[in-house]
Structures are given as C-alpha cells and as structure tokens.
Amino acid sequence: MERLKPVDVVVIGGGFTGLLMAKELATRTSVSVVVLERGPDRQLLDYMDDMDEVDFSLRFRMMQNISEETVTHRHTTANRAVPVREWGHVRLGTGTGGSGEHWTGVANRYPEDTFIIKSALKERFPASRIPADLSVQDWTLTWKDIEPFYTRVEEMMGIGGKAGNLQGRRIDGGNVFEGPRSKEYPVRPHLQSYAMTVFEKAARELGYHPYINPAATLPADYTNPDGISRPACQYCSYCMLYGCMIGAKAQPTNLLLPILKEKKTFTLRNGCWVRKIVHRDGRAEGVEYRDENGREIFQPASVVVQATFTSGNVRSLLLSKIGTPYDPATGRGTLGKNFTHQMSGGGNALLVYPTKLNAFMAAGGQGMAFSDFDGFNQLDPDANILRGGTFTGGGGGGHPIASFGTTPPGTSARNWGSAWKQAAIEHNDRTGGGPGFSAEHLSYRHNFLDLDPTYTDKWGDPLLRTTIDWTDHERRMRDFSAKISDRMAEEMARVSGAKIHHRPAATTGRRSGRYQTAAYATTHLHGGAIMGDTPADGVVNTYLQHWDVPNLFVIGASAFPHAGPTNPTMTALALTFRSADALIERYLKNPGKLV
Secondary structure (H helix, E strand, O other), X not given: OEEOOOEEEEEEOOEHHHHHHHHHHHHHOOOOEEEEEOOXXXXXXXXXXXOOHHHHHHXXXXXXXXXXXXXXXXXXXXXXXXXXXXXXXXXXEXXXXXXXXXXXOEOOOOOHHHHHHHHHHHHHOOHHHOOOOEOOOOOOOOHHHHHHHHHHHHHHHOOEOOOOEEOOEEOEOEOOOOOOEOOOOOEOOOOOOHHHHHHHHHHHHOOOOOEEOOEOEOOOOEEOOOOOEEOOOOOEOOOOOOXXXXXXXXXXXXXXXXXXXXXXXXXXXXXXXXXXXXXXXOEEEEEEEEOOOOOEEEXXXXXXXXXXXXXXXXXXXXXXXXXXXXXOXXXXXXXOOOOXXXXXXXXXXXXXXXXXXXXXXXXXXXXXXXXXXXXXXXXXXHHOOOOOEEEEEOOOOOOOOOOOOOXXXXXXXXXXXXXXXXXXXXXXXXXXXXXXXXXXXXXXXXOEEEEEEEEEOOOOXXXXXXXXXXXXXXXXXXXXXXHHHHHHHHHHHHHHOOEEEEOOHHHOOOOOOOOOOOOOOOOOEEOOOOEOOOOOOOOEOOOOEEOOOOOEEEOOHHHOOOEOOOOOHHHHHHHHHHHHHHHHHHHOOOOOOOO
C-alpha cells in the first residue's frame, strides 16, 4: 500500500457538505485540505450542451453506478434483505458536487419545533398516544442555535423567497408558520406561472396561507458574500437530475469550487474509493482508499471529515469499526439508529385544464406551498396522527418524454396504440394533479442500518443493509393528506374551469402499504449517525464531532435524529457551517472533545 505525505485535513466526499467544509477551512485557515471524491470531475462546462433526457432522466448518468455498490433492503429483521438493482426509491449522485449537482433546488428551513421533537410530543400528547417503539429524540440544539446558520446558507446560495415571520412579525405572502428569521431572503421569489396562480387562489379560498416556494434557482442575478456571481434562471426546467447549464442553480461546482481552486492548500482527487478510516487508540490516523487504477493508498491526516451521503457515512463508520452498532432488540448502540426516509403523499385527482400550461417553462423549486398543517397545526383528531406536513403544487418542469402520455381515466383502454397517442397529444401540457404532500418521518426502533452479511461491493466489502417499513402512522398520514389534496384539487378546478378526474390510487404513485424501493419517493435519507447529548444517545455531538474519535467529524443528514417535513439540504448545510465554526475556532486551536 502506497503511503502519501500527511495532510492536516482529509475530507471524504466532494458533495455539498464536504466541499463547504473544505471551503471554510481553506479560506479561514492555513491548513492543508484534501477532498477525496469517488466519482468523476464535474464542472459547469459539462452541462452547457448536453441535456439528453434519455441519458440523464432514464439512464441516470449523474448517479452512482449501482452495479458497483448498492444497498440491500428488508422490511423487518425477520426478512432476508435483497439488493436494490435499479434506481427506484432514491437517486444518489456521484462525482464532484454529488447530489448537490442534480438536486431540484427546493430550499426550505425546517419548522421551529422540529429540533425539540421529543419534548414537543411529550408536551402535546399523553403517553398513551405516543407509540412505544418511537425512538425520536431532541436534536441537541434549538431554533435559536441554528437560525443564524440557515441565514448564512441562504446568503451563500442566493435563495429566492419571501419571509413570512421576520423577527416575529408575520407577513402575508410568506410562510407565516415558519420560525422567526433574522433577515429577509437575499433574493425575491420566483415569478408565478398560471398553475401557481390557480393554486394560490384555491388555497386562499379554502382559508390557507400560500407562499411561493423558496428556491435555490436564482430568480434574479446575484453575487453572494464570497463574491461568487451567478445569472438569473432562464426557466428551461432542466433542474432535477441535471446540472444547471448556466449556473443559475446553486450547486457545489459553481458556489464552492471556484473559491477552492484558487487555494494552494486545497486538493481535490477524483476516482478515490475510500474503504475505511484508519484509527488507533481513539484517534483517526487517515483513510485507506483505492484510486481510479485500483491501487491501494493510505492518506494520513490529523483530522478526518466524513462527508458522503447518509448511507455512505454510516457504511464507512461500520466498515471502519468506529462506534457501537445499533441493536434494535436491546436498544443498545447508536451507529445505524434512527434511519428515516421522508414521508410523502397526496390525492388521486387529475385536472385537465382548458388551456395549455406551458409547464415546460419552469425552474427547480418553483411552485406554491402552504404550511397550515406543518407540525401540530390543524391536526384532525379523527386522523390520529402526531405530526403533519407541507402541501406543494403549481410547479412546472415537464420534460418532453417524461411529461408525455398523461390522460384521464377511461380515455384509452391501453397506454399504447393510435387511440392513446391521439389522447396523449390532445391532453399534453394541459394536465396536473392536486397538491403533493411531504411530512416528517418519525424515527422508530425497528428502522435502522447495518452491514449486510451476504452481499458485497466490487471490492468485497459488505453492502449497507437498510431495514425499514412504513407503520400505520405513516399510512394514516397519507389518508389525511389525500383528503386535503383532493379538496384543494376540487377548488382548483372550480377557480380555473378545469375538469377533475379521480384516478385509481395504484396509478398515482402513492404508496399506501409497505415501504417500496421500486417507486421513487425522495432522495432524502436521514439518520444512522445521529447527534446526541451523550455517547449513549448519539454517534456525534452537537458539533458533529464523533464521540469516540475526537478528530473525526461526520457531517450531513446522517446526523438528523428524525426526518423533517421538507428538503433536508438547507439543514444539512446549516449544520455544516456550525460544525466548521467549531472545528476552526475551537478544535484546531485546542484539539480535543468539544463540549
């Protein structure tokens, strides 16, 4: 094995959190920083002339090669896990920027009480209402602790939106249910499409409080505090699963790499497959990896930052034998505990509008939402659920292939043939559904991560095994969301003159039964290396420093004790800023445990 020259900090993973940590270190200190990224190099020029829908949307060009590494899944410990053989429930990015290159750009903060979820549930409900196998816990921090870091992320990205709670003052047109924010968004919200105006009018008619989604796809030209200038979005709709061809979408290659490339203390190495973190006597010594030619290499470092995707973070710690694996039977151990996947739902309605929607002209994150049912807001006692979620709709982004072929029930007996083709052409760009729903996925004792005893990756290392299933609580949440979504769809039809059809549940993508890996939900996985107030209830402390190995920091959504109701990107980056401050301002000056 080749041993390289030691560096001060090695970062595993060149995605959003890893490159943000590297940027903070490289611009605020003189330490040497090496980022190891498994996938290929990516940059803006790669996206400027290549928006092939078949290649990106169907063949998943920007995703991890599932033939080299995947995960296995089972519903319960009584089942045998089997490998996920094609991208279904999640889509994990690879290459410089990771999933931060192909994300949609929805840029929500979590609700204020998310961070004290266990305390909030205890205060709200009697013990008899809280499931015995619920394993939620408070996050080690509060809204007051994280809010300044949300602001830093929004200013770095140039998030477009409108405040709904500015320093405690409620403002119509923004999310009036959000936690109090210290500053207004740095950029105005996106322009409204016709579908957004229909959504807004219907929501107001029903007494809800709609707002334009906050988005990381710039509604106007913007220069951030680091001096990075980006142009306004051109509404091409190629955001989800694509890198932005002009740089309007906030992504690591246009926000962070331009700064890092100017720093002589920074090095990015692509094609590096990290296999384990080497440690001894409670201290990380570096990482072992294979380069693109298959050579075994050891990179010594004084500090290691584990910054891959949620599943990658947990698998790396398990393979490295750092921490105590979680045992659901006894509740002992923390590594792999509290695995969650954001819950989604909605109704079965299909609207056929009397006019074309021009849905092909859109921006990632563009759309409307209302948070009247977030958290404990307006929970129907008959629904028997503990938390609600956010309703969204009115967005566009229909690509030519993916958007073609939606027709009302009964239009054609088959989804092929001349009659179907004619109906598809007639209804093309005129259809839409009721609001979608995203909600908190509370953590349960039986949902966890560990190493699979049977299946391995291309190097012979065990795959990560996911044990997860929906409970009756998630199924009741979907039923609850369906009623509201269908009510909204009826009102949208009334205010727009659209015809409403109700599709069979099986055709809408709503999963009312078991957890599935075949149908896409979101790429929002959380937990497994959660933050805790003590080593007994967390893998990392409040600064994302590993409890057992103080010179190891594990950053990203793997630290979330449960899943919030919306996209986790802003929260993951806010926690990264907070962790970077602690590493730079405290640990590097006095190495040891941060308390």
